[in-house]
Amino acid sequence: MSTQTAPDESFENAHVLDPAASTASQEEISTEISDAHAAYRQQVLAGAKEETQPRVDFAPYRSSLLRHPTKDLHHTDPETIELHSPAFGQRDVHILESDLTIQHNGEPIGERIVVAGRVLDGDGRPVAGQLIEIWQANAAGRYVHKRDQHPAPIDPNFTGVGRAITGPNGEYSFTTIKPAPYPWKNHHNAWRPAHIHFSLFGTDFTQRMITQMYFPGDPLFALDPIYQAITDQKARDRLVATYDHSITSHEWATGYNWDIVLTGSNRTWMEDEEGEN
Amino acid sequence: MAQAPELKLVPTPGQTIGPFYGYALPFEKGGELVNQAHPAAVRLHGVVYDGNGEVIPDSMLEIWQADEHGNVASADGSLVRDGYTFTGWGRVPVDNVGHYTFTTVNPGPTEEGKAPFIMLTVFARGLLNRLFTRIYLPEDTEALANDPLLTSLPEDRRKTLIATREADGSLRFDIRLQGEDETVFLSYPRES
Numbered sequence: 001m002s003t004q005t006a007p008d009e010s011f012e013n014a015h016v017l018d019p020a021a022s023t024a025s026q027e028e029i030s031t032e033i034s035d036a037h038a039a040y041r042q043q044v045l046a047g048a049k050e051e052t053q054p055r056v057d058f059a060p061y062r063s064s065l066l067r068h069p070t071k072d073l074h075h076t077d078p079e080t081i082e083l084h085s086p087a088f089g090q091r092d093v094h095i096l097e098s099d100l101t102i103q104h105n106g107e108p109i110g111e112r113i114v115v116a117g118r119v120l121d122g123d124g125r126p127v128a129g130q131l132i133e134i135w136q137a138n139a140a141g142r143y144v145h146k147r148d149q150h151p152a153p154i155d156p157n158f159t160g161v162g163r164a165i166t167g168p169n170g171e172y173s174f175t176t177i178k179p180a181p182y183p184w185k186n187h188h189n190a191w192r193p194a195h196i197h198f199s200l201f202g203t204d205f206t207q208r209m210i211t212q213m214y215f216p217g218d219p220l221f222a223l224d225p226i227y228q229a230i231t232d233q234k235a236r237d238r239l240v241a242t243y244d245h246s247i248t249s250h251e252w253a254t255g256y257n258w259d260i261v262l263t264g265s266n267r268t269w270m271e272d273e274e275g276e277n
Numbered sequence: 278m279a280q281a282p283e284l285k286l287v288p289t290p291g292q293t294i295g296p297f298y299g300y301a302l303p304f305e306k307g308g309e310l311v312n313q314a315h316p317a318a319v320r321l322h323g324v325v326y327d328g329n330g331e332v333i334p335d336s337m338l339e340i341w342q343a344d345e346h347g348n349v350a351s352a353d354g355s356l357v358r359d360g361y362t363f364t365g366w367g368r369v370p371v372d373n374v375g376h377y378t379f380t381t382v383n384p385g386p387t388e389e390g391k392a393p394f395i396m397l398t399v400f401a402r403g404l405l406n407r408l409f410t411r412i413y414l415p416e417d418t419e420a421l422a423n424d425p426l427l428t429s430l431p432e433d434r435r436k437t438l439i440a441t442r443e444a445d446g447s448l449r450f451d452i453r454l455q456g457e458d459e460t461v462f463l464s465y466p467r468e469s
Contacts, residue, residue, distance in 0.1 A: 002322050035456060052288060052469045053288070053406055054290055054406055055405065061403070063403030064293075066328035067327050067402075067403035067455065068404065068460050069454060070459060074426075076425075077425070080388065080391075085341070086355055087350075091353050091357055120285075122288055126287050133301065133302060144302075145297040146298070148296075148297055148454050160301075189377045195294075197295065205398070208339070210291060210407060211290060212293075212295075238290060260289045263467055264285075
């Protein structure tokens with residue numbers, strides 16, 4: 001990408017950030033988070049439905065302030081194109097693209113891990129033959145992206161991008177390096193918990209999603225306004241992988257399991273309904 | 278329409294795309310659903326704005342649409358873009374002034390009399406979950422007047438979903454995440 005001059009969360013453009021973003025203390029951000037969560041728990045006690053997705057309006061994540069719709073999403077019944085999804089296959093993705101440790105001449109630095117699991121839809125059906133993409137920081141908490149100016153070393157043997165096509169049971173497996181936490185500019189002394197970005201497709205394009213997978217026991221969870229924008233603890237837990245010794249391999253890599261559930265397909269039940277008419 | 282059946286599993290939460298997707302997700306010719314030399318090629322373009330009317334320079338968009346005859350594509354190969362296969366899907370990062378361009382075709386109606394539209398998904402740093410919307414073509418005013426979604430919206434919001442046809446045939450569609458003329462964003466059955 002070309003050199004960017006726009007405001008962002010990296011270090012090179014710190015001068016153009018919303019001043020509120022860089023001056024708040026962690027204590028102020030943490031108080032805002034716990035107030036929002038306390039209010040949410042009261043709502044649930046009063047009978048409100050439990051939330052399963054992040055709020056798009058979550059002020060502790062300062063960049064969300066001007067970037068969320070203020071009007072409710074408009075509910076609509078999906079029509080033709082929305083009941084289908086683009087197709088991807090072995091033409092699109094080479095099988096070796098799921099191993100992020102073999103993309104250069106040498107071995108990347110860091111803790112080699114395997115992240116494996118299944119992609120399912122809301123009915124529990126495997127999402128087979130679909131594209132799954134990941135990207136991440138290296139073992140020092142640095143992205144290859146030009147806008148990342150965090151003064152941690154770039155690893156010449158690690159790009160941090162992987163792709164795969166899910167198997168017949170929705171299964172996927174990536175071999176990579178465990179990413180490190182890194183600082184960002186949301187507030188003073190802000191650090192993101194270690195995470196891997198995941199991009200997913202379903203059988204209907206309405207199931208399209210992008211999310212982040214976290215590692216168990218990260219001490220930064222409570223401090224992070226992006227993770228905590230999900231107000232419900234059970235929902236937050238769904239983004240945390242499980243250490244799985246059956247995925248760990250002898251003298252090679254430790255293993256994590258993470259299953260992903262997309263929203264429900266509408267094509268199947270709507271077609272069934274049509275068939276009955 | 279009947280009630281959508283309950284989900285068996287709870288969907289995984291989304292998260293923001295963040296600032297550093299630029300070296301990972303965009304790919305060569307990602308915005309070219311057809312080659313610019315295709316006889317039916319149309320430029321679809323616009324700008325993504327925030328609640329202050331400032332451009333958003335770190336947003337990524339995807340479109341998914343039928344071909345010019347209203348057929349839904351089922352061919353793979355989007356990521357390799359062989360120049361011959363219409364896969365119906367495209368992905369572009371906006372540029373550093375928030376502007377995006379796809380090269381595509383006007384989608385045909387998927388059923389006779391239906392208003393054709395392009396499905397659009399918006400991702401951005403600062404946007405905690407993806408947003409869905411539709412880009413309708415401006416021409417078939419009768420179909421637009423009968424469209425179930427458009428007719429369910431108040432007049433002033435309906436226009437945020439209808440592209441403008443420019444003099445050279447391009448489609449112009451701006452996206453406003455917040456504020457005056459905020460784009461209508463959609464939810465569908467079975468999201469939770």
